[in-house]
Amino acid sequence: MKLTALRLHNVKRFAGRGISVEGITDGVNVLSAANEHGKSTCFEALHALFFQPHSGNPKSVQMLRPYSGGNPIVEADITIEAGRYRLTKQFHSGRRASVTDLGSGRIVAQADEAEAFIGDLISGGTSGPAGLLWVRQGVTGIENRSKSEEENDKRVRESLLSSVQGEVEALTGGRRMSAVLEACEDELNRLVTATLRPKAGGRFAAALEERDRLQEEEARLAKEVEMLHGALDRRRSVQARLSELENPDEEAGRKTAIANAEVVLEAAKLHDRELKALDAEATLAASRRDEAQQVFDRFHTALNRSGELARRFALAEKELSSAAKRRTASLAESEAATAEVQAAEEEERIDRQLLARLEAALRSRHAAERLAEVRLRLEQAEAARQQIEDGEAAHALLAIPADAVERLEALDLKIVGLRAAAEVGLPTLRVDYLKDASGSVSMDRQPLIGGEDRSFAGIAKLDITGVGTLTRSGRGAGDCGSHAPNIACQARCRQSASGATARYCRAEQAGGTRAGAPAARGSRPEWH
Incomplete structure (x- = not known):
């Protein structure tokens, strides 16, 4: 094997x-x-x-x-x-x-x-000649084996190697092999040194030099041969071409071939023109075929559309008959609804008349209250004017005492308190909107915020979206009587403050001479 x-x-x-x-x-x-x-x-x-x-x-x-x-x-x-x-x-x-x-x-x-x-x-396994298939430093296989098996196989291999060595010695004649080796070493020593380099002047060194020279010569000659081969190839091609050109039979053949080629060319041109004409006809036929196909497709589409429309028409007729029945029922329902609407409109008209009367009454009441309030203010203004004139005539030359400013501030504070007390007694409004309410309520063109209290004096006009205007008076009979003392007190405070302010201004305008006269006389004016 x-x-x-x-x-x-x-x-x-x-x-x-x-x-x-x-x-x-x-x-x-x-x-x-x-x-x-x-x-x-x-x-x-x-x-x-x-x-x-x-x-x-x-x-x-x-x-x-x-x-x-x-x-x-x-x-x-x-x-x-x-x-x-x-x-x-x-x-x-x-x-x-x-x-x-x-x-x-x-x-x-x-x-x-x-x-x-x-x-x-x-045959024989690792114990036979096949055991020498791989000799791995005394190991007979790659598997892990027991020491006894290794020793047994090792002895078998040693005996096998001994047999092989005996056969080799028998073949070489025993000591003759040693003689041959010595002769080889002597011959080698004559040719090379101990480091196996060629000896100078020896046959091996001369052979190497000759080899190098011949290699260089061979390279040079190879280049020349390659160049000559190229020249010969070009010469052969030129000679062949020249012989073709100088041969009369070849010349006649070329002329005949040229004439035949011209005839074939003319025939090809004619065929090309015919082919182009046929191509144009084929293109026209293809265009007509495409147009016919498009017409057929449109017809087929229209046919399908016609069937679809017929089916829809049948369905539409069924729906029309059903709609006619529903229309009859709807007319009856509409007549009943119209009667209800007319009744509701009549009720609305009556409600509007009542609302108009209510608004007229509210406006009349508001006008009467406004007139009474204006008259009261006019009377208060006349009384205040009279008091101011009397005060100005009586205290024209009086000087302002030292604590006049403090007393004015005290009066201002008192007026503020009276105003606050008056505002506490004012009526209030509060609107709570529904969650799904679409409209709003505004007072004096300002929307009322839901859930907040808002006070007012006099008459309040509430604009209700989609309904109308609601007028509310803020003064009743009891309110006027309860706030009369406060109003009179406020008027007196205003009169006192106005008189003091006027006297102070006149004293400043009169100058230091008039202001100092009362002090020189040792008298103090009375403060009202």
Whole structure:
């Protein structure tokens, strides 16, 4: 058996990719690479291909699986007396084994039959000659084995190596091999130095110099030969072209070919014109066909539309009859509703008349109250004017006492208090709107905020959206009597304040002479 190729895929460091060792020939084949490049992995996979069944999963097979997982595949091409075969095994998931005849491409064995085929190739197992398939520093396999098994296999291998060594010594004649080695070393020493460099003046050094010279000469001649080859090729092409041009038969043939080409050209031009005319006719026919297709499509669409309209017309007739029935019922309901509306309008007219009368009465009442209030104010104003005139006549030349300003401020405070007391007694309004109310109520053109109290004096006009105006008087009989003392007090305070202010202004205008006269006489004016 001879091994000619080895291929791996998804084995140990070659996760997700493959590697192949091709071209293994007779003799010694060296597989060389730096450390940790997968040399041992190749031999481990080869050992598993021959000595591990594909259906098992021992630790030695698990070691072939990469850390990322996957299914290791090992394939080897061998040559035996029966022919050339390819052995393939896949471990873990999808386990399979096959033997393929490379000559015919036919699979000759699978599964257990393939294992039996491989077993026949390595008869004797690791104890036989196949044990030398991979010699790993005294270890006979890649699996972990007991020490006794290792020692037994080691003795078997040592005996096997001894037998091989004896055969080699018998073949070389024993000591003759040593003599041959010594002769080779002497010859080598005459040619090279101890560091295997060529000796100066020796045959090996001369041969190397001659080799270098011949290589340079060969390169120079190769360039010349390449140049001459190019020149010869150009010369042959020129001569061939010249012979074609100078040959009378060729000239006549060319003229005939030109004439034939011109005839063919004219025919082609005529054919081209005919083709263009036919293309125009075809384009016109296609355009007419498209127009006809469009007309047909429109007709088909109209036909479908007609059917749809007929169906809708039937439905519309049914709906029309139903609508007529509903219209009759609606007319009856409308007549009843009209009667109700007329009755409601009559009630509304009566309500409007009553509301107009109420508004007229309210306006009359408001006018009477306003007139009484104006007359009262007029009387108060006349009395105040009379008091002012009397005060001005009596105290024209009086000076303002020192505490006049304080008394005025006290009077102002009293007036403010009286006004506040009057405002407390004023009537108030409050509006609470419904949640779904659409209108609003405003007083003096200012909307009333819902839920807030608002006071007023005199007469208040409430504008109700969509209804009308509601007039409310803020003074009753009891209110006028209760506030009369306050009003009289306010009037007296105003008269006193006005008189004091007028006297102060006249005293300022009169100057210091009149202001100092009462002080010189030692008399103080009386303050009213």
